[in-house]
Amino acid sequence: MRLIETARAPNPRRVRIFLAEKGIEIPTEQVDLGALEHKKPEFAERNPMRRVPVLVFDDGSTLSETVAICRYFEETQPDPPLMGRDARGKAEVEMWQRRMELEFLYPIMHTFRHTHPHMAQLEVPQVAEWGEANRPRVLKMIEFLDAELAERQFIAGDEYTIADITALVAADFMKPAKIERPDSLANLARWYDEVSSRPSAKA
Numbered sequence: 001m002r003l004i005e006t007a008r009a010p011n012p013r014r015v016r017i018f019l020a021e022k023g024i025e026i027p028t029e030q031v032d033l034g035a036l037e038h039k040k041p042e043f044a045e046r047n048p049m050r051r052v053p054v055l056v057f058d059d060g061s062t063l064s065e066t067v068a069i070c071r072y073f074e075e076t077q078p079d080p081p082l083m084g085r086d087a088r089g090k091a092e093v094e095m096w097q098r099r100m101e102l103e104f105l106y107p108i109m110h111t112f113r114h115t116h117p118h119m120a121q122l123e124v125p126q127v128a129e130w131g132e133a134n135r136p137r138v139l140k141m142i143e144f145l146d147a148e149l150a151e152r153q154f155i156a157g158d159e160y161t162i163a164d165i166t167a168l169v170a171a172d173f174m175k176p177a178k179i180e181r182p183d184s185l186a187n188l189a190r191w192y193d194e195v196s197s198r199p200s201a202k203a
């Protein structure tokens with residue numbers, strides 16, 4: 001088994017952190033997105049969406065989509081649970097994970113991809129106005145999260161989960177997207193310091 005990924009890209013990092021939390025080590029193979037390696041026909045055979053990460057099984061079959069890959073490892077190695085414990089807990093984690101992905105990470109990615117000159121060849125058409133339109137959505141989201149985190153330790157409750165992983169990767173991706181986190185958001189800062197000091201955050 002191996003993970004096809006790109007070291008600096010946010011979605012593969014979500015899988016690397018998830019694996020680090022589980023204590024799972026698998027070989028990785030780098031794809032250079034800047035050199036458009038993922039646009040080559042042989043990559044499309046691994047993932048017709050032409051995106052990383054992609055998990056390649058020993059029989060050559062593949063699995064893509066970040067959360068699907070995490071789900072595979074959650075099922076094959078349940079400890080520590082990162083996607084909830086019981087029916088209600090799993091649903092709560094999924095709710096927060098989806099919020100972190102759709103309402104936090106993706107607006108940051110849109111800002112970056114639609115405003116950074118290096119992304120022009122990947123984001124076609126690159127629409128600067130759309131990138132800029134996403135900046136205030138990110139700020140609104142982090143204010144919302146700051147208020148939520150006054151009530152509990154982690155994004156989805158009292159345990160660290162995949163929702164924290166997605167949110168951490170999003171928070172770190174604010175830097176390349178040139179979106180600043182206001183110092184006044186003390187609960188968010190407390191959460192960020194805690195999750196980013198876990199060894200897995202280095203993944």
Ligand SMILES: N[C@@H](CCC(=O)N[C@@H](CS)C(=O)NCC(=O)O)C(=O)O
Nearest residue numbers: 009010011050051052053065066122
């Ligand atoms: N829905 C996919 C998205 C993956 C994705 O967007 N990956 C980016 C890197 S973070 C990528 O491969 N980009 C290549 C491109 O935009 O052409 C997932 O969750 O895995």
